[in-house]
Amino acid sequence: MTKQSYPTQWRRPPQIIQAKHWRYLVTFGVLLYLIMAIGTVEVNWGRVVEGVERGQRFIAGFLQPDFTTRWRDISRGLIESLTMTFTSTVVGVLISIPIGVGAARNLAPRWVYYVCRSVIAVSRSLQEIIVAIFFVALFGFGAFAGFLTLTFATIGFIGKLLAEDIEDIDEAQAEAVRATGASWLQLINYAVQPQVMPRLIGLSLYRLDINFRESAVIGIVGAGGIGATLNTSLSRYEYDSSGAILIIIIAIVMMTEYSSSHLRRWVK
């Protein structure tokens, strides 16, 4: 052992890929991909230059929003969005509670577990927009299709997180309640529900927040709400009205985000 065992010089920290030639190969591959990818992006520069002027008009519209001219359309879209958000969250949470309980491995029998897990997987892997397209095709244009879409998406989200939460509960409490000879329903009510309730409320508030954001989007494919109004105003090139709608969306999203994070902290 040498006298000097402290490092006196800075050494390079370990790399993610240890082998040198692999590192070079990966770097080369990434570079090659980037060149090919950028090469296939065709940009119509004439159109972009034209767009600069429109972009300026849009920014001007955003800074001087026009709330009044289209206020009737905006308020109708807003009411549709807000009611859609609330009703779909309530119904979605109500449906996802039994599904979440069924998808918890420690409470449900095997076959129920698999059925509920596959419902959750289907709901989570389909994007809201694609679901909305189908529901619009089936149920016609308007807020009802949007309501169904958001409910469908809520089931997957809350169901999965609730099931994981139920699987993580303190087993000692469940055992204590079971030892008193409680039935399955009593077990759920007195051992599981008090443990997961705060988190369920938190998740529901979080989902309310997400549902509002999504409700602003699914209107683009015809499922009602403020997104439809925004789409119309943009295709009419009325940038001051679109600026107003965007400001309203941003304000409501920020408001719901702050209030829901406060409420969640309070519930905990």
Add this chain to the structure above:
Amino acid sequence: MTTTPTTQTPTPVWHPRTPKARITLWFFWLLTVALFVYCWNLMTANTMWVFVYDAPQAASDLFNRAFPPRWTYMERLWKPLWDTINIATLGTLLGIMMAVPLAFLAASNTTPSKVFLRPFALFCIVTSRSINSLIWALLLVSILGPGLLAGILAIAFRSIGFIGKLLYEAIEETEVSQVEAITATGASQAQILNYGIVPQVLPAFYGISVFRWDINIRESAILGLVGAGGIGSQLQASMNVLAWPQVMVILVVILGTVVVSEWVSAWVRKAVI
């Protein structure tokens, strides 16, 4: 609030809540139900119930027309699929480039000015987060015209908020003692960043970026609906001519891409963290 029983009956009955709490809770539920009924009425005021009652028939109709999927359409999907992946990847890279400086400006321990630059950076992050990428695409298509560029920029603008927020939180959670040790050696500000903070947030940074890339693949698949290129434009075109067998093929391709990208992102995150 205590859980002691306050009933005056000779044999006290245990209740999980005090009477006051019970009444409050009851009123809360009443209000929720009332609000729900009110919202439901407002929302369904314009609903055409005829279409809703028709839905089962419409569903079976759609199902019959969509099957079997037209698999030969696949050969025309490779180019849009390549475009979709490019939109997601280039958009993520562009988003990272803009998000990293913003994150350092927004983190309270690295920001150069708490009064001016930090609120500005936080405002950029919040704005980018509250507007969905599809709305960004809608705006950019209306400004720049349809095409891949609008899609890439839309993905990039939406990614700024996501990456920026998670990264600045990671920067704020770095350990102070390591930064102090570097400062004690007489390092300059830039050296403190480079040797004290960057190594601590690098794993989180890789994780966040790959996670966002995975989300972006999902989102870029549908951006084409508003004209921003990728596989979504084929979806829109097929739906406009009611070619449901083609729509089925596109949906299967999108689902497959999403599953693969999720698998890649989970693998990379496991390797990095």
